[in-house]
Amino acid sequence: MSFKQTVTLHDGTPMPRLGMGTWHLAEGRRPERQEIAALRAGLDAGITLIDTAEMYADGGAERLAGRAIAGYDRSKLFLVSKVYPHNAGRGRLRRSLEASLARLGTDYLDMYLLHWRGSIPLCETVTCMQEAKEDGLIRNWGVSNFDVDDMRELFAVPGGDACAINQDLYHLGSRGVEFSLLDWMDAHGVPLMAYCPLAQAGVLRDGLLSSPVVRRIADVHGVEEMQILLAFVLRRDDVIAIPCSGDARHVLANLRVRDIELTADELAALDDAFPAPSDKEPLDMQ
Ligand SMILES: NC(=O)c1ccc[n+]([C@@H]2O[C@H](COP(=O)([O-])OP(=O)(O)OC[C@H]3O[C@@H](n4cnc5c(N)ncnc54)[C@H](OP(=O)(O)O)[C@@H]3O)[C@@H](O)[C@H]2O)c1
Numbered sequence: 001m002s003f004k005q006t007v008t009l010h011d012g013t014p015m016p017r018l019g020m021g022t023w024h025l026a027e028g029r030r031p032e033r034q035e036i037a038a039l040r041a042g043l044d045a046g047i048t049l050i051d052t053a054e055m056y057a058d059g060g061a062e063r064l065a066g067r068a069i070a071g072y073d074r075s076k077l078f079l080v081s082k083v084y085p086h087n088a089g090r091g092r093l094r095r096s097l098e099a100s101l102a103r104l105g106t107d108y109l110d111m112y113l114l115h116w117r118g119s120i121p122l123c124e125t126v127t128c129m130q131e132a133k134e135d136g137l138i139r140n141w142g143v144s145n146f147d148v149d150d151m152r153e154l155f156a157v158p159g160g161d162a163c164a165i166n167q168d169l170y171h172l173g174s175r176g177v178e179f180s181l182l183d184w185m186d187a188h189g190v191p192l193m194a195y196c197p198l199a200q201a202g203v204l205r206d207g208l209l210s211s212p213v214v215r216r217i218a219d220v221h222g223v224e225e226m227q228i229l230l231a232f233v234l235r236r237d238d239v240i241a242i243p244c245s246g247d248a249r250h251v252l253a254n255l256r257v258r259d260i261e262l263t264a265d266e267l268a269a270l271d272d273a274f275p276a277p278s279d280k281e282p283l284d285m286q
Pocket of ligand 1: 022052200
């Protein structure tokens with residue numbers, strides 16, 4: 001079976017399933033030209049989805065993404081950004097959105113997300129999102145770091161069921177979304193956008209990368225462990241993943257996920273080594 005390139009959003013819009021994150025880019029860890037080259041390597045290889053946020057590098061990641069996409073056909077790109085919860089209300093959301101658009105050098109976003117839940121009532125945020133959509137500044141809107149109770153509440157407010165996507169942390173070592181949230185989202189036509197699909201850094205990742213099970217499966221497929229982590233997240237064809245890299249070689253290596261189909265035995269071995277939770281647990285967040 002070949003890799004499914006897109007998910008279809010509730011309004012029929014195709015959204016790419018493999019994108020590029022931008023958190024921790026534009027923070028001076030690498031020269032800017034190297035990070036731009038990484039994003040462009042992805043764009044040139046056909047990755048058209050870029051995920052960013054007003055929060056990342058205090059707008060710097062949006063600026064970097066804007067420089068990376070300059071000269072590319074905007075209509076072929078799928079740009080996602082996020083508004084801080086404290087900016088997700090009347091007046092402020094529009095100001096944040098316009099600032100994000102200016103930094104990205106575009107006049108619309110394909111998707112605008114509430115970064116996480118704050119104290120502004122959901123109905124106010126939904127109204128602002130809908131107005132931005134009606135005014136053509138965004139094509140769709142969604143949420144991030146919402147668990148199943150948050151989604152229920154969102155869908156209960158007027159217009160809340162227009163939410164197109166929920167972006168949550170999901171990787172082999174953190175499978176909390178599988179307990180009840182994914183089923184709920186599936187039933188309501190809301191795809192998952194998986195962030196930290198490579199478990200970012202630290203102890204958790206070390207455990208995954210030193211796993212003999214992950215190593216063995218990577219060897220069989222002739223790839224690195226990272227691509228097996230990515231293939232695990234993307235094994236469901238209603239999930240989108242946005243691995244981040246400031247290194248062009250890594251961006252291109254991650255593209256190999258499109259050729260990996262994990263077998264039932266491999267998935268069972270991964271399940272065994274890193275089981276999904278058997279009880280409801282709070283969502284992991286970064
Ligand atoms: N909504 C939210 O609250 C939220 C929270 C966190 C993240 N996000 C979004 O999700 C994106 C992805 O999450 P993330 O950046 O936290 O973590 P991630 O994608 O799981 O991991 C990124 C790390 O993996 C490394 N990496 C990538 N490909 C690699 C490869 N092939 N080989 C070796 N190392 C590789 C990168 O280093 P190199 O640069 O050296 O390749 C980077 O350190 C973010 O960038 C952001 O856009 C959203």
